[in-house]
Amino acid sequence: KAGVTQTPRYLIKTRGQQVTLSCSPISGHRSVSWYQQTPGQGLQFLFEYFSETQRNKGNFPGRFSGRQFSNSRSEMNVSTLELGDSALYLCASSPGPLTGVVEQYFGPGTRLTVT
């Protein structure tokens, strides 16, 4: 099976702009989660989608949003970019609830730099 893919891998944006990141989960996986990784902060949970519904959201401002499509692919959007949004954004997929599978499978991430 192909792994989780994320596009683009690298992105440079200017303050005030908006950005959309894309994630394709492993085939058959219906749950997609997004995380932000910054030095010293570990992985901060952004949100999780299952069957096109956002089931949980982390403590991030409303500038961060996401969605999931019927084929389980997901996008996240960050509007009005700030310098502090510079980070590695990771997408992870899993089969979903009630499958007995707890672990998530991560993509390589999108490195976003805001200047």
Add this chain to the structure above:
Amino acid sequence: DQQVKQNSPSLSVQEGRISILNCDYTNSMFDYFLWYKKYPAEGPTFLISISSIKDKNEDGRFTVFLNKSAKHLSLHIVPSQPGDSAVYFCAAVTGGYQKVTFGTGTKLQVIP
């Protein structure tokens, strides 16, 4: 509110010896605990997990121990190999697996 903490940002171990990575948590409602390994420029890779109803789980060179009374878990790697050099994250899951809380990571260096 850091519910999952890894208090050691780095650890150095000689090849062949045991590596012990530690993690503390505050939320007694966590159902599962997991360890992930991350190399630079890659996403984290799942290593091993343990249910909150167990106190030990073993997979090859990796063993995770859970002490619920102390709200502490540890990952033992025996024997340590240079390829184990990476950042290790512990994570905890609750609420029907809707949300995963990660620690800040421990960078392990295995010296040949």
